[in-house]
Amino acid sequence: MLCPHGLPGEGAPTATPTLPPAPAHPSAIPSAPTPSAPTPSGSPSDGPCRPYTPPCGPSARAGAPASLLDAGTERDPHPLYRTLRGDFPLVHDEPFGAWLVSRYADVRAVLADPRLVAPSPGPVPAHGAYRAVVSPALRDRVPAALRAGAERTAYVLASRLASRREADLVAEFCQWLPAAAAVAALGLPYEDTARVHAWCRTGLDHLGGRHPGLGAYLRPHIVRRRAHPGDDLLSELCAARPGGRPLPDEAVTELAGTVLGAAGETTARALASFLANLLDHPDRLGLIRARPELAGAAWAESLRRDPPLQIVARRALEPIGPIPEGATVACLLGAAGRDPARFADPDRYDIFRADPGDLAYGWGPHHCPGARLARLTAEAGLRALLTVLPDLRGAPGPRPRPEGLVSRSPRTLPVCPR
Numbered sequence: 001m002l003c004p005h006g007l008p009g010e011g012a013p014t015a016t017p018t019l020p021p022a023p024a025h026p027s028a029i030p031s032a033p034t035p036s037a038p039t040p041s042g043s044p045s046d047g048p049c050r051p052y053t054p055p056c057g058p059s060a061r062a063g064a065p066a067s068l069l070d071a072g073t074e075r076d077p078h079p080l081y082r083t084l085r086g087d088f089p090l091v092h093d094e095p096f097g098a099w100l101v102s103r104y105a106d107v108r109a110v111l112a113d114p115r116l117v118a119p120s121p122g123p124v125p126a127h128g129a130y131r132a133v134v135s136p137a138l139r140d141r142v143p144a145a146l147r148a149g150a151e152r153t154a155y156v157l158a159s160r161l162a163s164r165r166e167a168d169l170v171a172e173f174c175q176w177l178p179a180a181a182a183v184a185a186l187g188l189p190y191e192d193t194a195r196v197h198a199w200c201r202t203g204l205d206h207l208g209g210r211h212p213g214l215g216a217y218l219r220p221h222i223v224r225r226r227a228h229p230g231d232d233l234l235s236e237l238c239a240a241r242p243g244g245r246p247l248p249d250e251a252v253t254e255l256a257g258t259v260l261g262a263a264g265e266t267t268a269r270a271l272a273s274f275l276a277n278l279l280d281h282p283d284r285l286g287l288i289r290a291r292p293e294l295a296g297a298a299w300a301e302s303l304r305r306d307p308p309l310q311i312v313a314r315r316a317l318e319p320i321g322p323i324p325e326g327a328t329v330a331c332l333l334g335a336a337g338r339d340p341a342r343f344a345d346p347d348r349y350d351i352f353r354a355d356p357g358d359l360a361y362g363w364g365p366h367h368c369p370g371a372r373l374a375r376l377t378a379e380a381g382l383r384a385l386l387t388v389l390p391d392l393r394g395a396p397g398p399r400p401r402p403e404g405l406v407s408r409s410p411r412t413l414p415v416c417p418r
Contacts, residue, residue, distance in 0.1 A: 052101075052109040052116065054321030055089045064088070067095040068311075068330075074405045077310065078347075081335035090322075098313065098328040102335035104342035107359060110331050116314035119328060143376060145233040146259070149185030150377045153177060154384035161417045162388055166395055169413040173381070174272040178263035181377050186256055187232025188221060200264035214260075218253050233259065259373070267374040269308035269409035270360070273402065274378055275385075276410050277302045277349050279394040284351050289386055295379045298351040303337075303360035305349055310334035311406045333359055334408065389417045 065083050066073065073080055084091065084102040093100050101110050110116050154177055161167045179197040183190065199211040222238060226246075229235040237252045247255070278285040278298065288294050314329045323329060336359055338346040343353070361371035385392055395414035402408050 050109060052106065052113045052320065054323065055106075064091060067093050068100070068405060069093075069095045074403070075401070077334060077405070077408075078338065081332060081338065084332065085335055085339055085341075093330070096330065098330035099323050100330050100332060102332045102339075104336040104339035104357065104359075107331045107333065107336040108357075110314055110329055111312070111359070113314075113320075115317050115320060116329055117317060119313055119315040141236055142233060143372060145236065146181070146185045146373055147376045147380060149183070149233075150177070150181035150380035151384065153180040153184050154377075154381045155388060156180075158384040158388035164417050167415055167417055169275055169415050170268075170272045170409075170411060173385075174268045174275065174413070177271065177381050178267040178374070178377050179260070181380070182260050182263035182373070185232065186234040186259060187225075187230055188234070192217075196260050196263075200261060211257075214257055215250075215253050218256060219249065222249050222252055262373045263377070265407065266308045267377060269407055270303060270374055271378050271381060272409045272413055273306040273308060274299055274302040275382070276399065276402075276413055277306065278382075279392075279413070279415065280399060281349055282393065284349070287351070288382070289390075292383065292386075294351055295382050296375065297353075297356075298382075299375055299378045300356045300358075301349060301351050301353050304343070304353075304356040305337060305347070306402065306408070307333045307337055307360040308407060308409055309360070310404070310408045391418050392416070 065088050066080055068077070068080070070080075081102060084100060089101070089103050089106060091100050092098075101107055157173050157177055157180070161172060167173075176193065176197065179200060180190070180193045183193050183196055188196075195217075199214065218234075221234060225232075225235045225238040229239055234252070234256060237247060237255055240247050278288070284298065288298060310333055312331045312333060314331065316323050316325055316327050316329060319325050337343075337357065340346050342357065361374070393416050395416050397414070400410050400412045400414075402410050
């Protein structure tokens with residue numbers, strides 16, 4: 001399934017993608033001048049987003065850069081990202097099958113441009129119409145239910161590590177917290193977490209993508225909630241009466257599916273990178289122990305520096321400069337988040353950066369509905385770890401490097417819980 005950014009769905013494999021080839025064109029589009037100074041870190045300055053305009057001007061270098069598929073890029077893509085931002089802000093990567101856009105301003109413009117859409121998005125889920133009419137009161141209660149579910153689950157998972165000398169936070173915490181938090185928020189049985197976790201990897205997504213077993217699984221729970229409502233999110237959905245009429249079972253199923261689908265692989269990867277950044281910077285972790293209100297800023301900065309989705313795809317509905325109709329445009333979020341023209345000292349993990357941008361979960365009409373759940377889950381997870389494991393620290397030895405080209409995060413995160 002595709003997420004609203006046009007990426008492989010949150011449960012999709014992280015293997016090297018094969019995008020459809022674009023028609024033959026000159027390999028590199030000339031570079032536009034790079035701004036001489038970065039936007040100050042403390043001043044929001046993005047402003048309204050204008051349609052994407054391909055750069056023009058004399059080429060900064062002869063030839064074309066390496067491909068995203070070249071050996072070594074997956075291990076460390078940032079040297080190539082720097083070359084692309086500086087000399088090839090728009091270039092056709094023939095082996096990868098897409099036009100690459102790497103500068104922050106350009107990526108933001110592409111994501112918001114109505115001429116560039118998610119490839120093969122499929123039919124619009126029916127629940128979209130219901131989302132618009134569910135009462136504001138219900139929408140206000142959804143975050144509270146999600147936060148409560150995330151907090152309960154995070155404390156359970158953290159407590160299981162309390163007596164351990166060593167543990168892997170990716171395998172034993174990050175991979176399970178998002179799905180288990182969504183299950184808890186909906187009031188579903190905790191023992192069903194493994195089933196939901198598997199569904200998120202095989203078709204269930206936050207656009208309402210349906211796993212074949214979802215409707216049959218939820219049906220008896222919906223029947224019970226209609227007869228005996230509780231204080232969980234599924235009961236809230238069953239009790240909602242937009243326009244004076246209750247939501248049909250199909251709409252409740254699809255809305256519940258968006259909550260479950262949002263708790264997928266992308267959120268788990270973002271959580272792993274978030275915790276890795278804090279463990280790599282014990283001074284920042286210590287600050288958050290003393291000042292928990294900094295957790296949200298630390299999460300936003302981690303998404304800027306190490307987004308879980310490095311590449312999002314768009315398809316051109318019409319010719320845009322040298323980009324032909326039907327061609328694939330790959331937005332390099334990993335490059336945009338470290339653009340020195342937009343961020344001062346962009347490689348630094350700075351939890352006091354006042355304006356870290358907001359591209360990791362899309363932009364404009366394609367902003368991912370799972371972003372809020374991801375933030376609530378991450379903040380609850382960090383609170384639980386710091387409360388239950390006050391001496392948590394990284395295990396001795398080198399930290400495993402992030403892996404992946406389209407989706408990227410550490411595969412393991414060894415720690416000493418006590």
